[in-house]
Amino acid sequence: xxxxxxxxxxxxxxxxxxxxxxxxxxxxxxxxxxxxxxxxxxxxxxxxxxxxxxxxxxxxxxxxxxxxxxxxxxxxxxxxxxxxxxxxxxxxxxxxxxxxxxxxxxxxxxxxxxxxxxxxxxxxxxxxxxxxxxxxxxxxxxxxxxxxxxxxxxxxxxxxxxxxxxxxxxxxxxxxxxxxxxxxxxxxxxxxxxxxxxxxxxxxxxxxxxxxxxxxxxxxxxxxxxxxxxxxxxxxxxxxxxxxxxxxxxxxxxxxxxxxxxxxxxxxxxxxxxxxxxxxxxxxxxxxxxxxxxxxxxxxxxxxxxxxxxxxxxxxxxxxxxxxxxxxxxxxxxxxxxxxxxxxxxxxxxxxxxxxxxxxxxxxxxxxxxxxxxxxxxxxxxxxxxxxxxxxxxxxxxxxxxxxxxxxxxxxxxxxxxxxxxxxxxxxxxxxxxxx
Amino acid sequence: xxxxxxxxxxxxxxxxxxxxxxxxxxxxxxxxxxxxxxxxxxxxxxxxxxxxxxxxxxxxxxxxxxxxxxxxxxxxxxxxxxxxxxxxxxxxxxxxxxxxxxxxxxxxxxxxxxxxxxxxxxxxxxxxxxxxxxxxxxxxxxxxxxxxxxxxxxxxxxxxxxxxxxxxxxxxxxxxxxxxxxxxxxxxxxxxxxxxxxxxxxxxxxxxxxxxxxxxxxxxxxxxxxxxxxxxxxxxxxxxxxxxxxxxxxxxxxxxxxxxxxxxxxxxxxxxxxxxxxxxxxxxxxxxxxxxxxxxxxxxxxxxxxxxxxxxxxxxxxxxxxxxxxxxxxxxxxxxxxxxxxxxxxxxxxxxxxxxxxxxxxxxxxxxxxxxxxxxxxxxxxxxxxxxxxxxxxxxxxxxxxxxxxxxxxxx
Numbered sequence: 001x002x003x004x005x006x007x008x009x010x011x012x013x014x015x016x017x018x019x020x021x022x023x024x025x026x027x028x029x030x031x032x033x034x035x036x037x038x039x040x041x042x043x044x045x046x047x048x049x050x051x052x053x054x055x056x057x058x059x060x061x062x063x064x065x066x067x068x069x070x071x072x073x074x075x076x077x078x079x080x081x082x083x084x085x086x087x088x089x090x091x092x093x094x095x096x097x098x099x100x101x102x103x104x105x106x107x108x109x110x111x112x113x114x115x116x117x118x119x120x121x122x123x124x125x126x127x128x129x130x131x132x133x134x135x136x137x138x139x140x141x142x143x144x145x146x147x148x149x150x151x152x153x154x155x156x157x158x159x160x161x162x163x164x165x166x167x168x169x170x171x172x173x174x175x176x177x178x179x180x181x182x183x184x185x186x187x188x189x190x191x192x193x194x195x196x197x198x199x200x201x202x203x204x205x206x207x208x209x210x211x212x213x214x215x216x217x218x219x220x221x222x223x224x225x226x227x228x229x230x231x232x233x234x235x236x237x238x239x240x241x242x243x244x245x246x247x248x249x250x251x252x253x254x255x256x257x258x259x260x261x262x263x264x265x266x267x268x269x270x271x272x273x274x275x276x277x278x279x280x281x282x283x284x285x286x287x288x289x290x291x292x293x294x295x296x297x298x299x300x301x302x303x304x305x306x307x308x309x310x311x312x313x314x315x316x317x318x319x320x321x322x323x324x325x326x327x328x329x330x331x332x333x334x335x336x337x338x339x340x341x342x343x344x345x346x347x348x349x350x351x352x353x354x355x356x357x358x359x360x361x362x363x364x365x366x367x368x369x370x371x372x373x374x375x376x377x378x379x380x381x382x383x384x385x386x387x388x389x390x391x392x393x394x395x396x397x398x399x400x401x402x403x404x405x406x407x408x409x410x411x412x413x414x415x416x417x418x419x420x421x422x423x424x425x426x427x428x429x430x431x432x433x434x435x436x
Numbered sequence: 437x438x439x440x441x442x443x444x445x446x447x448x449x450x451x452x453x454x455x456x457x458x459x460x461x462x463x464x465x466x467x468x469x470x471x472x473x474x475x476x477x478x479x480x481x482x483x484x485x486x487x488x489x490x491x492x493x494x495x496x497x498x499x500x501x502x503x504x505x506x507x508x509x510x511x512x513x514x515x516x517x518x519x520x521x522x523x524x525x526x527x528x529x530x531x532x533x534x535x536x537x538x539x540x541x542x543x544x545x546x547x548x549x550x551x552x553x554x555x556x557x558x559x560x561x562x563x564x565x566x567x568x569x570x571x572x573x574x575x576x577x578x579x580x581x582x583x584x585x586x587x588x589x590x591x592x593x594x595x596x597x598x599x600x601x602x603x604x605x606x607x608x609x610x611x612x613x614x615x616x617x618x619x620x621x622x623x624x625x626x627x628x629x630x631x632x633x634x635x636x637x638x639x640x641x642x643x644x645x646x647x648x649x650x651x652x653x654x655x656x657x658x659x660x661x662x663x664x665x666x667x668x669x670x671x672x673x674x675x676x677x678x679x680x681x682x683x684x685x686x687x688x689x690x691x692x693x694x695x696x697x698x699x700x701x702x703x704x705x706x707x708x709x710x711x712x713x714x715x716x717x718x719x720x721x722x723x724x725x726x727x728x729x730x731x732x733x734x735x736x737x738x739x740x741x742x743x744x745x746x747x748x749x750x751x752x753x754x755x756x757x758x759x760x761x762x763x764x765x766x767x768x769x770x771x772x773x774x775x776x777x778x779x780x781x782x783x784x785x786x787x788x789x790x791x792x793x794x795x796x797x798x799x800x801x802x803x804x805x806x807x808x809x810x811x812x813x814x815x816x817x818x819x820x821x822x823x824x825x826x827x828x829x830x831x832x833x834x835x836x837x838x839x840x841x842x843x844x845x846x847x848x
Contacts, residue, residue, distance in 0.1 A: 003620060006624050010631050014631060254644075
C-alpha cells in the first residue's frame with residue numbers, strides 16, 4: 001500500500017468525524033421535552049438548566065412561572081412553593097432559578113434567552129438583602145452560573161443603551177468571560193457596533209451552544225419529584241392558612257430541637273460546629289447592605305422585566321432574628337437596605353412587593369440562619385396565591401438610568417416615598433436625572 | 437503587572453487540541469518529507485511552554501528558568517568532573533542530592549503551606565524534570581553517558597508534550613531520535629499510532645475519566661461522608677467501597693488518558709516517547725502490576741533506586757541474605773515513592789502498603805515454586821489472581837486518594 005493511501009486511511013476518518021461534528025452542531029435542531037423532564041428541570045436547580053434556554057422556554061409556554069432567587073429555594077420543606085403548587089393543583093408551577101451565590105448579575109444573564117416567552121407573563125423574585133454586599137456579585141459564584149450561550153444572546157441583541165453598556169462593563173469584571181465573548185462585551189461596553197466577523201463568530205458559537213443546550217440539558221437532572229410528593233403528603237388535603245400554619249409548626253418543632261436559634265438540626269449539625277459558632281459571634285457587626293454595587297445589577301434585572309412587560313412579585317425575606325443578634329448584624333441597617341430596595345422598585349412602578357423583612361423574630365419563620373422556611377413559606381404563599389390569580393395584563397414600568405449611577409449605589413439610605421404624593425417624586429426625579 | 441493573558445494548561449480541554457494540531461501541521465508535513473524543522477519545533481515548544489507559564493502562572497515560569505540554570509550548572513560541572521577522570525562517591529552523592537534538593541524543598545513546602553521557605557516555589561512538572569536530570573547524572577557516573585549536548589539536553593528536559601506529567605523518557609533514547617527525521621514508512625505508521633492514541637486518550641480522559649471523576653465521584657463522596665458520619669466508629673459504609681472503585685477508575689482513565697495524549701503528540705513530532713500504561717488491571721500479581729502501571733516511573737525507580745541500592749548493599753555486604761535484601765530494597769523504593777507523592781500520612785502508607793504487598797507476593801511465589809505441581813493452576817486460578825490483585829490495588833488507591841483522611845479527621 002502506498003503512503004498516500006495509508007495517510008488517507010489514517011486521517012480520512014478523523015476528517016469525516018470532524019466534518020460530521022460540525023454539521024451536527026451547526027444544524028438547527030429542534031427538540032421538545034417530555035412533561036416529566038420539564039417538571040424535573042423546574043425543581044432541579046442545576047446550573048445546566050439555569051444556564052440553558054430551551055428547557056425554560058418550553059416550561060414558560062406550559063404555564064411554569066419563574067421563581068428567581070438564591071439558596072432559600074433549595075429549602076424544600078412541605079410549605080415550599082413547589083410543594084404547595086403540586087399538592088393543591090395550582091394553575092401554575094414554580095420554575096426554580098438560582099442557588100447559592102446567584103445574585104442579580106447572574107440572574108440577569110440567565111434571563112437573556114427567555115424574553116419572548118415571558119412577555120406579559122408573571123414572575124416571582126425573592127430578593128435577599130444579603131446580595132447587596134459592597135462588591136455585589138461574587139466572581140467565583142458567577143463563574144458557576146456563567147452561561148456563554150446567554151452571553152452570546154446578550155451581545156447579539158445589545159444596543160447602545162445605558163443598560164447594555166452597564167451590563168457589559170459588569171460582565172467584563174468577571175474572570176469567566178473569555179475569548180470572542182469578551183471581545184464582544186468590550187464592543188458593547190464601548191457602545192460600538194459589532195463587526196461582521198464578530199457577529200458571524202458569535203452567531204456560530206450561539207448555534208453550537210444552543211444545540212449543546214438542546215442535546216444535553218436533560219443530563220444530570222436532579223430528580224426531586226418524589227421528595228415533593230412525599231412532602232405534599234404531610235399537608236392537609238384541603239387548603240387553609242390555619243392548616244398550613246399547623247403543619248409548619250409541627251415540622252419546625254421537630255426539625256429545630258437541637259439548638260436555641262431555631263435553626264434546622266441538619267444545617268446546625270453540619271455547618272455550625274462549635275468552632276464555627278465561636279468564630280461567627282459578632283462577626284457581622286460591620287456588614288452594610290446599603291452601599292453596594294448590587295443596586296446597579298439589580299436594576300439590570302428590573303430593566304429586563306420592563307422590556308418584557310413581565311408582572312413581577314418581589315419578596316424580601318428577613319434574617320433569623322436570634323442569629324442576627326448573635327452575629328451582630330444590625331437590624332437597623334437591614335431595614336435601611338430594605339427601604340432602599342423598595343424605593344428602587346416602587347419609584348419605577350414595581351408595586352407588587354411582599355416585605356417580610358421584619359418577621360425574622362417570628363417563631364418557625366426561618367429554616368436556618370438567613371433562609372425562609374416553614375412559616376416563612378406560608379407567608380410567601382399568602383402573597384403568591386392571590387398574585388397568581390390575577391389576570392395577565394401588560395405592565396408598563398418607568399425605568400430610570402439613575403439607578404445605575406455610583407451615586408445611587410453609594411447612597412446610604414432612601415426613605416420610602418409616598419407614591420401618590422407627586423411632589424416628592426418630582427423633586428427626587430430631578431435629582432435623579434442630574435445624577436445620571 | 438497585567439495578567440490578562442491567554443493561559444493554556446496542557447490537554448485540559450478539547451479546544452486545546454485544535455490549537456495544538458494546527459500548530460503541529462507544518463512539523464508533520466516536514467517530517468513526512470524527511471525534514472525536521474528544528475527552528476519551528478523550538479518556536480512551537482516555546483510558545484506552548486509560554487502559554488503554560490504565563491499570566492497568573494508567571495512566577496512558576498520564573499522558577500522553571502531558575503531551576504533549569506541550577507540543573508545545567510550541576511550536570512555540566514559533574515560531567516566535567518567525570519571527564520577529567522575522577523570518580524569519588526561522595527561527589528556523585530552530592531550531585532544527586534543537589535539535583536533533588538529543589539524538588540525536596542517544594543515537597544516540604546507543599547506539606548506545610550503556612551511556612552514559606554523563601555525563594556522556593558514549585559512549577560508544573562518539577563518532578564518529571566527532576567527525574568530526567570537525576571537519571572542523566574547517574575548515567576554520567578556509570579559512564580553510559582559521555583557527552584551531553586546542551587541544546588539536546590534542554591530539548592530533552594523541556595520536551596513539551598511530556599513536561600507536566602511524563603511519561604519519563606531516557607536521555608540516550610531521546611538524543612538518538614531528536615535530530616533526524618524518521619523514514620517515511622516508519623513515520624506514516626507513527627501517525628497511525630498517534631491518531632489512535634489521541635482518540636483513545638479522548639475516550640479515556642474526556643469520556644470515562646469525566647464520568648468517574650466529575651459525574652460520579654462527588655456524589656459518591658458526599659454519600660460516603662454523610663452515611664459514614666451517621667454510622668460513627670470507623671465511619672465505614674458501602675459508599676466507601678463504591679468510592680474506592682470509582683476513584684481507582686478515575687485515577688486510571690485520567691492519567692492513562694493524559695499519558696496517551698503525551699505519547700500521541702510525541703509521535704506526531706517524530707519522537708517515540710515510551711508508553712506509560714499497559715492494561716494494568718489485567719495483572720496477575722502486584723509485581724506485574726508495577727510493570728504495567730505508570731511504567732516509565734516504576735522502571736525509573738527500579739533502575740535508579742532499587743537496583744542501585746541492591747548492588748550497593750551487596751558490594752558493602754550490608755545484608756547477606758538475598759531475600760532480606762530485596763525486601764529492604766522494596767521498602768526503600770516504595771517508601772521513597774510515597775514520600776515523593778507528598779508528605780502526608782496517606783501517601784506514605786500507600787507506599788509501605790505496596791512494599792508489603794510485593795514482599796508477600798514474593799514469598800508466595802517462592803512457596804509456589806517449592807510446591808510445584810501440588811498447587812492447581814488453571815483458568816480459574818488465573819482469573820482469581822487478577823481479581824485479588826485488582827482489589828488490592830484499588831484498596832491502595834483508596835489510601836492514596838486521601839479520602840480516608842477527610843472521612844476520619846475532616847481534613848484533606
